[in-house]
Amino acid sequence: MARIVLDDLAHSYRPHPAGPDDYALKRIDTVWEDGGAYALLGPSGCGKTTLLNIISGLLIPSQGRVLYDETDVTRLPPEKRNIAQVFQFPVLYDTMTVRENLSFPLRNRGVSPSDTATRVMEVAQALDLVAVLDAKASGLSADAKQKISLGRGLVRSDVAAILFDEPLTVIDPHLKWQLRRKLKEIHDRFKLTLIYVTHDQVEAMTFADQVVVMYDGEIVQIGTPQDLFENPEHTFVGYFIGSPGMNLLPVTMDGEAALTGSSRIPLTPALAGKARAAAAAGAKLELGIRPMYLGLEDAGVDYGVAARINLVEDQGDCRIVTVSMGDVTVKARVPEGRAIPSQEARAVFPPEWTRIFADGRLLK
Amino acid sequence: MEKWDDNKAWFLVLPVFLVVAFSAIIPLMTVVNYSVQDIMAPGQGIFVGPEWYREVLHDPRLHEAFLRQLIYSFTVLAIEIPLGIAVALTLPSKGWKVSACLVLLALPLLIPWNVVGTIWVVFSRPDIGLAGVTINELLGIPYNYTADPMDSWLTVVIMDIWHWTPLVVLLCYAGLQAIPEAYYQAAKIDGASRWAVFRFIQLPKMRGVLMIAVLLRFMDSFMIYTEPFVLTGGGPGNSTTFLSQFLTKMAIGQFDLGPAAAFSLIYFLVILLLSYIFYTVITNLGKGVAK
Ligand SMILES: Nc1ncnc2c1ncn2[C@@H]1O[C@H](COP(=O)(O)OP(=O)(O)OP(=O)(O)O)[C@@H](O)[C@H]1O
Ligand SMILES: [Mg+2]
Secondary structure (H helix, E strand, O other), rough: OEEEEEEEEEEEEOOOOOOOOOOEEEEEEEOOOOOOOOEEEEOOOOOHHHHHHHHHOOOOOOOOEEOOOOOOOOOOOOHHHHEEEEOOOOOOOOEEHHHHHHHHHHHHHHOOOHHHHHHHHHHHHHOOOHHOOOOOOHOOOOOHHHHHHHHHOOOOOOEEEEEEEEOOOOOOHHHHHHHHHHHHHHHHHHHEEEEEEOHHHHHHHHHHEEEEEEEEEEEEEEEEEHHHHHOEEHHHHHOOOOOOOOEEEEEEEEEEEEEEEEEEOOHHHHHHHHHHHHHHHOOOOOOOOOOHHHHEOOOOOOOOOEEEEOOOOOOOOEEEEEEEEOOOOEEEEOOOOOOOOEEEEEEEHHHHHEEEOEEEEEOO | OOOOOOHHHHHHHHHHHHHHHHHHHHHHHHHHHHHHHEEEEEOOEEEOOHHHHHHHHHHHHHHHHHHHHHHHHHHHHHHHHHHHHHHHHHOOOOOOHHHHHHHHHHHHOOOOOHHHHHHHHHHHOOOOOOOHHHHHOOOOOOOOOOOHHHHHHEEEEEEEEHHHHHHHHHHHHHHHOOOOOHHHHHHHHHOHHHHHHHHHHHHHHHHHHHHHHHHHHHHHHOOOOHHHHHHHOOOOOOOOOOOHHHHHHHHHOOOOOHHHHHHHHHHHHHHHHHHHHHHHHHHHHHHHHHH
């Protein structure tokens, strides 16, 4: 087990990258602590697989270093690093039995037959594969096949980390939930470093202590699930985490207030100052607020922004209200029992929950 | 569900039935017809029953040709299949080199068969051929494929390898290209050796195309005619007379239509049987291994 340091990494799949758009990973400089359970969350194409492949050694980065503890492994091939990786789709050795599949990584490393048998048994028990140990792997269901792939990742006891690249995509929802819990258990028991790629926020939130959010080749935020929810540092995090995601409105500054269309949204003086500075420097400004913090009041009150209720969706413990303010729409999450104005209303942006993002990044 | 009493749908099969009848069944029946009669002149035949079959099956020249044929087919398979796999494994997998290699490889497959024979005649002649002269003069090994049975046999085998290994290569290459990258990545993570990658990933994934390659090469080599006919004419002696040439000699050279027809049918059944055995063995190969 080890602490994994990514030192100023960048990667381009092109031989002669010209601009930043040619890079699949733009600049990654981060540390994965020993024994952490990390979820790597991000939209399709943001570079998650690329990052994992660089950590495991399947790819050599165009720039930067990968360290396991103090050792520089940037140029070592995967078999010379101590790392396990599980892929999105099951990879099996068709002609082997389940037992042989699970023993394969150990056999290749010259682990003694008795140790191999013990480890294989432990993993098979953890993953409910004992009954099929002697069956041909090729004849099994997709679920079982993916469990075998997981098993091959888990079977080595000495790895620096286990990397999972969306390993549960092909698995049915119920079993998915079980397996995720199983992985969590294994993590708690053996204190392995796990890096788990997903683009499902619920999966990321339930699995990980730390969620690493990637966007367009960069890590935009690392934090606990709660952190990400309360203090998104990037518009993508705000929009991606939470259901529905953060409301994001393009704004311009006018004195102490943000303007969207004809609506004036007052900001704290400190934030307004920074926003004006950012706007002066040419940044594109967006105002963000979580639906749960957006207030809706009767049209009579003398604060807030004029708004019109478009749609109310009942979600059991709350209602999601779609509101239009001029030509922009926002969503509000109203707890059960709170009255909702019928048509005309005032949308209230509490300054302590109103955020401003300049070119996607939070102004602090 | 109720069944239809009126099975008009069968008429839809009629075109296929007609095509198969005219292309296979009717010609085959003509052969069956010849094989049980002694034809004196057109329209004058006497029914002789299994007579020709008995005669053909007991013909020692046929036994020899059959044995020669089997050895030839198995030699050719034993060389072309492993060689084809080996070449396919060394081909590049992307870039402009792929097209270049594939075109070069496909060239022998595009040459008409009698031209292949002619090329090798010119190539191997001990007096003027590039190979013939090189072997005789530069290497000092006496070589004359028109006179020495062993030389001529080897020449035919090498010609077949030159002509047909590319087919095996192309099939294997297609099989290799279809293997998802993730398999190789997983193998690297699992610390598999090059040999293990071949044995546990590439070979099992190529099973389908290999089966096609073996069947095609077996059937084709078992029916080989044109190239040895042009190159050696079946000689010297009978050393390169394979089954189809034997058959042609019998039917056209000697006008023994009855025995030739009987032999055609036996030939056909043998190919069918051997192909079936190959097919069964190869499809079951993967299933039995791990047990
Ligand atoms: N082998 C490759 N050659 C060239 N470009 C690639 C290659 N693999 C990925 N890319 C590009 O690099 C970028 C990042 O891809 P990557 O596979 O890392 O994304 P991802 O976050 O894993 O996406 P997904 O969620 O779809 O798996 C994408 O723009 C992709 O098109
Ligand atoms: Mg991916």
